[in-house]
Amino acid sequence: MDDPSRAARRIRSLLPVLVVLCALAQLGAVLGVTGFVVDATSSTSQRAHDRVFGSPGQPSTNADEQHANARRIAIAALLERRSAAFLSRDREAFAATLDPQDAAFRQTQVGVFDNIAEVPFAGWEYEIVTPGAFELSAARASALAAPTFTAQVDLLYRITGHDVTPVRVPQYLTFVLRSGEWFLAADTDGAAAGMRTPTQLWDLGPVTVVQGTHSTVLGIGTRAVLRRFAQDADRAAPAVSGVWGQSWPGRTVVVVPATQAQMARLLGAEPSKYARIAAVTTGERGASASAAPADRVIVNPDAFRELGDLERRVVMVHEITHVASRSFTRSWTPTWLSEGFADYIGYLDSAQTMRTAAPELRRDVKAGKVPARLPTDASFETTQEELPQAYEMGWLACKLIAERWGRDKLVELYRALGAEPPPGVGAPDPPSALASAMVSVLATNPDAFTKTWIDYLRTQAE
Ligand SMILES: [Zn+2]
Structure with a gap:
């Protein structure tokens, strides 16, 4: 103890x-x-699909286009083999998608394949988003010494039991044509153009x-x-x-x-x-x-x-x-409320006081440096010197609401403020959203609440 x-x-x-x-x-x-980009709408998928396979009813107009379409179809098939190999844990089939002439890249990729052996994936697939996303340097193209193709290809995966929709990871891939067959050659060549495949x-x-x-x-x-x-x-x-x-x-x-x-x-x-x-x-x-x-x-x-x-x-x-x-x-939920609420529940079972859990703010208040308003969202930026005080103010605001109005009202305030706006109504203005939630749930307004909170800080600091 x-x-x-x-x-x-x-x-x-x-x-x-x-x-x-x-x-x-x-x-x-x-x-x-x-x-963690969540925009995998069906229209996006359809557009990407069209880019890979060509839209139906649009016959190719020339040999170049036919060639490009054939290449896209071949690369889409390569990516499908790669997905299937990941999901079925077929190491040989996976290795067969990699540039046979780059032993180091093959070793790294097979290492990644082995690293995920335990991970329960409910889905793993690729979507070609931007064909020709970046240019290879002359040195790189010459080292590959074969026809190449680059693309932004999004990886979409789901962890079993958690992800209802996929996590989308943009990857910047280089493909190489060897003896008439396309292979994956690299996932780092886009970095020079700022297109870095996330880790x-x-x-x-x-x-x-x-x-x-x-x-x-x-x-x-x-x-x-x-x-x-x-x-x-x-x-x-x-x-x-x-x-x-x-x-x-x-x-x-x-x-x-x-x-x-x-x-x-x-x-x-x-x-x-x-x-x-x-x-x-x-x-x-x-x-x-x-x-x-x-x-x-x-x-x-x-x-x-x-x-x-x-x-x-x-x-x-x-x-x-x-x-x-x-x-x-929501974008209009004040950070003092989202962080204060998380700290409020975090500290709930350990009977924290201002002395134990808000020492910086307590010191300030006792020295006469009493905040005049609730902390702004900018006060929560990690570079702020008085960041601890911002968290402490948010926590004490939520603690005050729970003590004076009741814990259920604190939850109700959070939910009322974060409710979906009516159809056709855009994001509300943050101050008026807070004011309206405070009036309807706590029967007070932000100015009156702020005064109560300042008094509370003074009392708690003693
Ligand atoms: Zn937090």
Whole structure:
């Protein structure tokens, strides 16, 4: 049992790492680099299909076009063989799709094929999106010494039990024609033109899979280490449902890279960016579970190694709160509410006070530096010096609502604010959306609430 001061220090030490990028507002950027792009509409697919096979009723007008069509059909067939080999775990058939003259690339690719052996895929397919997406350098073309073709080809995959719609990953591929047959020659040639194929977990090493009751953990590490993350997620999910309710899938994909540097690679970021971040949740604001791939909680294993049981629990509950509430987290949901709500549920069972869990803000308030307003979304950017205070303000605003109005009202406020606008009505203006939700759910308005909150901060700081 920890003595109070030790417990306080532990929670204190947790705060910087709680600066979780799960601020869903950041997702646009994250999505772009990790490929969690959710726009696989049927019209997009049809367009891509048309590009591959040519639209029906449009006969080729000349030999060049016929040649291009034949090439596209051959490459589409190659990609289909590759998908089938991945899904049926046919290593030989997979290797047969790779450039026979590039031993190093073959070895890397077969390594990736082996790395995913345990991963339960419900789907794995390719879609040619942009034929001729980039030019090969003269040196590269000359090294290949054969006809080539480049393309952006999206990989669409689904993890069994989680992804209703596929995760879409853009890949920038080079194909080469050898003795009349097309092969995959590279996935890195587009990088020079800024077209970098995003790194997936299985590019980093053999993936071990641990199934929990409420989670699937995909990780690079020992089964024992990964099992602990499954236990964390399994304990966190019911805690979240206890407040938020059952209206979410109740299961989470937890991704555990081996190092913080690997985490940064998965997120397409500089290695140092996540030094003080315990975990990140990726997903799409406002997307319902039936219309988007499942969220991923991506863990920083280096940060987690420093955490005690309580801290691990707080972080996981925080992240899974974002997962559960994402379909009600909108572009107009203020970050103080989404982060404060996640911290509120995260801290719920450990009786945290301002002294233990909001020391920076408490120090400021006691020194007469009392905030005049709720923190803006910009206050939650990871570069902000007073980032801890922003999280603490959000947490205390949600704690205040739960104490004065009731926990159910806090949930109701979140849901009312995040409800789908009526058909034909666009995204509301954020301040008026908040005002209207506060009036209807709490019978107060943002100005009056802010005054109550400032008084609350003063009282709690004592
Ligand atoms: Zn968060």
